[in-house]
Amino acid sequence: MSNANILKVEGLTVDFLSDDDPVRAVDDVSFHVSRGETLVILGESGSGKSVSTSTVMDLVDCPPGDIVAGSCRFDGVELSGLGAEARRSINGRRIAMIFQDPLAYLNPVYTVGRQIEEVYESHGAGAGKDARAKTIELLRRVGIPEPQNRVDFYPHQFSGGQRQRVMIAMAIALKPDILIADEPTTALDVSVQAQILDLLRDLQRETGMALIMITHDLEVAASMADRIIVMNGGKVVETGIAKQVFSNPQHAYTRRLIAALPQGNAAEAPNKRSTAIAGETLLKVEHLTKHYELASGAFSSKRTFKAVDDISFEVRRGETLGIVGESGSGKSSVARMLLGLNAPSAGKAVFAGENIFDMNGKRLMAFRRKVQMVFQDPYGSMNPRMRVYAIISEPWVIHRDILPKNRWKARVAELLELVGLLPEHAERYPHQFSGGQRQRIAIARALASEPELIVCDEAVSALDVSIQAQVIDLLANLRTRLGLSYIFITHDLPIVRHFADRIIVMKDGRIVEEGKTAALFGAPRHEYTQSLLQAVPKPKWLTQAQ
Structure with missing residues (x-):
């Protein structure tokens, strides 16, 4: 040099x-x-x-x-x-x-x-x-x-x-x-x-x-x-x-x-995992499968793409389950099926004793009230023409039994304060907030229907490191105060290490490893899990010394 x-x-x-x-x-x-x-x-x-x-x-x-x-x-x-x-x-x-x-x-x-x-x-x-x-x-x-x-x-x-x-x-x-x-x-x-x-x-x-x-x-x-x-x-x-x-x-x-940086290699670093003992099973997924038939040419037969291939897992009350994998591993396909956005090819998902995929009409509406999703891009999941008040209160328009209309304004203010924003923010539009603030609004909207399970699909991946830490702190505090369960989908290993109680590792639509967070990071068994952990960037001065 x-x-x-x-x-x-x-x-x-x-x-x-x-x-x-x-x-x-x-x-x-x-x-x-x-x-x-x-x-x-x-x-x-x-x-x-x-x-x-x-x-x-x-x-x-x-x-x-x-x-x-x-x-x-x-x-x-x-x-x-x-x-x-x-x-x-x-x-x-x-x-x-x-x-x-x-x-x-x-x-x-x-x-x-x-x-x-x-x-x-x-x-x-x-x-x-x-x-x-x-x-x-x-x-x-x-x-x-x-x-x-x-x-x-x-x-x-x-x-x-x-x-x-x-x-x-x-x-x-x-x-x-x-x-x-x-x-x-x-x-x-x-x-x-x-x-x-x-x-x-x-x-x-x-x-x-x-x-x-x-x-x-x-x-x-x-x-x-x-x-x-x-x-x-x-x-x-x-x-x-x-x-x-x-x-x-x-x-x-x-x-x-x-x-604010999660200490990915520190075994005893402070974490945001649940301190309470996980309760009864809230969601049980059995043999979940999603296949796609790919278009064929004039001289070739049809091919089947296995996006999700016969996976099973469960989530307990008050627990955070992390699903880790690279793009194309099938983790977001799992989330979309659990939310009823995509139909499965096979398998079942039992929530509170009832198979999600058998639900329709009023039963499906009741289920969607109990399970909410927070997306990676909060701006893309909000109507830019709606004020924050309308965005957060929209679930009450759909599920009219949650809250009488004369209490909407007060409850919106409560939810905004719960996620660290101000009541006066209710009159603003999404573009008037930072990325971290928009994600807080998305979380407030998810909480409005009083859910039992929140699916977070790469919910902090696009945020700066200090904003990531604030959102993770918020999710952890809400879990403790409200008894929520989370499915936390991410490719960010340090964050999932310090937030999830258990982790599933997915590759090519299948679960290749599953276990408690400390055990999985401490002694990964599958070579794919080992390769993911080895790929986490290490300080230059340490690699030069080696």
């Missing part, structure tokens, strides 16, 4: 114009990165970390953006005054960027091969057969299987992890000096995340490029960083060598972030 700075940002200040006073998104931010170094910019949503690096790439629209002050020098050249041609010779060629959601940045009507070839053609680095050959080799390098065939596939024909690999291939095509990775693994499963991080490390070793990684995930930050910048409210509040920042944080905000 060279000591010479390849990029130096000083005093960067960025405002965004609004109807009122300008909003200061970045306030006097300075940082630098050297060749071969990994700089991690760590902060929660709205901290200004993405705006800072987007300014380096000249990706901030002005207006509404306004670069008030600051200097960005790349390899000795001031970037702020560059013309279009000079900027074009740097962006993509010498500084490249990958984004959080590759599907939003890949053109759906062009093959991935055509889009990578365009990088070579735009910068005069190849064309025709030469560009195609380079593209196939690049796809092979980033781990796309059968690249000579898949070069002609479209973005939707790849998994999330593979699409991120395609984005990385586009970014490294011209061997840039700096790669900026903006939340590159946020939406990925833990094993896919580990593969992407390993790929970035390998590419950095091969090319000597500088890597600037933007993330709110402290575990990812610790596993990748040589140095760390911590941002909050548009300002840099702490900077230093990664090991020093994590082992001895100086700023109160950094200490609060680290305190």
Whole structure:
């Protein structure tokens, strides 16, 4: 790693114009990165970390953006005054960027091969057969299987992890000096995340490029960083060598972030598991199965996809059951069947003595009052045209026997206070809240029908680490106060370790391991469970020592 700075940002200040006073998104931010170094910019949503690096790439629209002050020098050249041609010779060629959601940045009507070839053609680095050959080799390098065939596939024909690999291939095509990775693994499963991080490390070793990684995930930050910048409210509040920042944080905000992180490898770390003895069986699932018949071609027979394949488990009153697995493991299919959103192919689920799948009419309505769901994306599960009051009181419109209408206003206020919000928030719309606040509203809506069981499907996966901790604390407190049971579906192993009483591990539609949380994490028996635990990011200074 060279000591010479390849990029130096000083005093960067960025405002965004609004109807009122300008909003200061970045306030006097300075940082630098050297060749071969990994700089991690760590902060929660709205901290200004993405705006800072987007300014380096000249990706901030002005207006509404306004670069008030600051200097960005790349390899000795001031970037702020560059013309279009000079900027074009740097962006993509010498500084490249990958984004959080590759599907939003890949053109759906062009093959991935055509889009990578365009990088070579735009910068005069190849064309025709030469560009195609380079593209196939690049796809092979980033781990796309059968690249000579898949070069002609479209973005939707790849998994999330593979699409991120395609984005990385586009970014490294011209061997840039700096790669900026903006939340590159946020939406990925833990094993896919580990593969992407390993790929970035390998590419950095091969090319000597500088890597600037933007993330709110402290575990990812610790596993990748040589140095760390911590941002909050548009300002840099702490900077230093990664090991020093994590082992001895100086700023109160950094200490609060680290305190909110579940200590995934600490056997005796504080947890939010139930302290009460689980009661009688509330839900018993037996031989649950969901198969899909896939479309066949003219000369091929029908194929059956087994989304859920003969699984059985039970949930007791006051207990939290964690269901862990990667995308495609069948865990969300289980949730949708239990809620009556999808019909099973076989099996039964007995809730309070009655098979859910035999229910209809009034019996099904009564069941849905007792079992509620909290989704991953609270904004997507709320009507943006409805005020919070209407959202929370909607279950009472459907289930008229829960509460008389003259008590609705008072009960909405009680529920908002129960989830840590204010009664006056009832008159606002969903877009006027942060992600964590919207998830609290979703929980309040779930509580409105006075349920006995709440299914949480990746309910905290999209939230910042401190907001995750707040929501988990809230769910744990509600379980104790109201005697609730939870089915907690997630791919986040540290969180489920500190919240679930028992855990089911799913793979390819089947349960491969089941047990009490401490025992399963302490001595996993199945190789798949072991691989999931090994894929959890570990601090860079520990892996280097090994």
